[in-house]
Amino acid sequence: MNKEIKQHFTLTGGAGFIGSHFTATLLEQGHSVLVIDNLCSGTREHINSFLSNENFTFEFMNVEDTEKLTHLLVNTDTVIHLASNPDIARSMLEPRIDFIQGTALTESVVEAARRANVRNFLYASGSGVYGDAGGSILWENSELNPISTYGASKLAGESLLSSYSYMFGMKTLSFRFANVVGGMQTHGVGFDFLLKLKKNQNKLEILGDGNQTKSYVHVSDVISGVLTAFSKSVKLNDVFNVSSSDDLSVTEIAQLAISIKGLNPKAVELIYKGGNRGWKADVPVVRLNSNKLRNLGWEPKFTSRSAMQDALTKMSKKI
Numbered sequence: 001m002n003k004e005i006k007q008h009f010t011l012t013g014g015a016g017f018i019g020s021h022f023t024a025t026l027l028e029q030g031h032s033v034l035v036i037d038n039l040c041s042g043t044r045e046h047i048n049s050f051l052s053n054e055n056f057t058f059e060f061m062n063v064e065d066t067e068k069l070t071h072l073l074v075n076t077d078t079v080i081h082l083a084s085n086p087d088i089a090r091s092m093l094e095p096r097i098d099f100i101q102g103t104a105l106t107e108s109v110v111e112a113a114r115r116a117n118v119r120n121f122l123y124a125s126g127s128g129v130y131g132d133a134g135g136s137i138l139w140e141n142s143e144l145n146p147i148s149t150y151g152a153s154k155l156a157g158e159s160l161l162s163s164y165s166y167m168f169g170m171k172t173l174s175f176r177f178a179n180v181v182g183g184m185q186t187h188g189v190g191f192d193f194l195l196k197l198k199k200n201q202n203k204l205e206i207l208g209d210g211n212q213t214k215s216y217v218h219v220s221d222v223i224s225g226v227l228t229a230f231s232k233s234v235k236l237n238d239v240f241n242v243s244s245s246d247d248l249s250v251t252e253i254a255q256l257a258i259s260i261k262g263l264n265p266k267a268v269e270l271i272y273k274g275g276n277r278g279w280k281a282d283v284p285v286v287r288l289n290s291n292k293l294r295n296l297g298w299e300p301k302f303t304s305r306s307a308m309q310d311a312l313t314k315m316s317k318k319i
Contacts, residue, residue, distance in 0.1 A: 005055065006030045008031070008034070008075055008078075009032065009034070009076070009077065009078050009080060010073055010118075011023060011080045012083040013042060013082035013084065014034075015039060015043060016041055016082060017180075017184050018082055019046070019080075019082045020042075021184075021222075022223055022226075023050055025223050027050065027053055031055070032056070033057070035047060035059070036061060036069070036072065037058070037083070038061060039060065041086045041186065043186070063083055064104065066111055066112050066115075069112035070115040073113055074117075076113075078118070078119065078121070079109065079121050081110075081122065081124060084124070084153070085101040085102055085150065085153075086187060088148060089278075089282075091149045092280060097149075098152065099153060102150065102153025102156070103152075103157065103160075106123070106156070106160060110164050110172075113170065114164060114168050118170065119170065120173075122173050122226060123157055123158065123172065123173065123175065124175060124177065125175055125177070125239070126176055127176055127177065127214075127241075127283070129158065130144060130145070131144070131147045132285075134285060135285050135287065136287070137287045137288075137289050138288050139292075140176070140241055140292055150281075154176075158174045165237035170236075172236070173237075174239040174240070175225070176239065177217060178216055179214050179215065180216075180217055180219055180222055181217070181218060181219065181310075181311035182311050183315055183318075184314075185311060185315060189250060189278075190308055190312050191319075194312065194316055197257060197261050201268065202268060202269060203269045204258065204270055206251065206254055206271065207278035208273060208276060208277050208282070209272050209274060210254065211250070211251065211276065212284045213284070214247055214286040215244055215247045215288050216247075216304040217300060217307060218300070218306075220302075221300040221302055224298060224300075225290075225298050228297060229293055229296060229298070232297065240292055241290045241292065243288035243300075245300075250278070251270070252305075260316050
């Protein structure tokens, strides 16, 4: 018999890379977890280890079904909303994808949460809400000018939560993640480099000029950051940057990938595709300040470099 349940959490998109780490931590802390996912990007592999835990439940469905979702959220204390389009660049060909799998999807989840009288709503936003601010360090009160439909959809989600919090008394927290990395990634620049090196150990193609520089945050630091804010933030609605304090260039990531694969860096030709960004709406420089979260007692264990190195090392064993 398990000890008494502390809280009932529901994770939308919980079979994904970040969601599976949340699930593991919450179950370890004695909570019950319902994961809802349509497995369009999440996988059963991410949640298989939880299936024998009596405090874990999995529901295969689309969260756009507001009526069914409302029924499932009854007795949920806290929703962690992670479901969204994971392929940011896909919007160049399908710009509506971020409305359908972003804005509209988030509206369905928060409305279902309202109907089910859920008290708390934690939302995975992202640095895309800021847009291209050059080399400026970005605080939570920095100007918001998204240049991608992905960033626009995340900002729309934050606005929805702000209004629901004010109108219905739901505690809503939004988290603007830096680039999240870890061993169970299924996409991202490091993951792509490892795949390319598996196919060709002599050449590595790099989108842009390689000088794109961003902050990276380890998935374990994301989990601890979100849960720290959830336990210590006193505001009904708030937003937090979640990031390490340093950054890493794309070329540096390529060099790390080459090293971790055990290749001679002089024997691998780096082929740059040109331009200062990987794709049209890519933001070439992203630097987030996370002092607001640190002031609540959170401290990341990984730097951008050590987070990427750990992620690449673990991914390389599978790729």
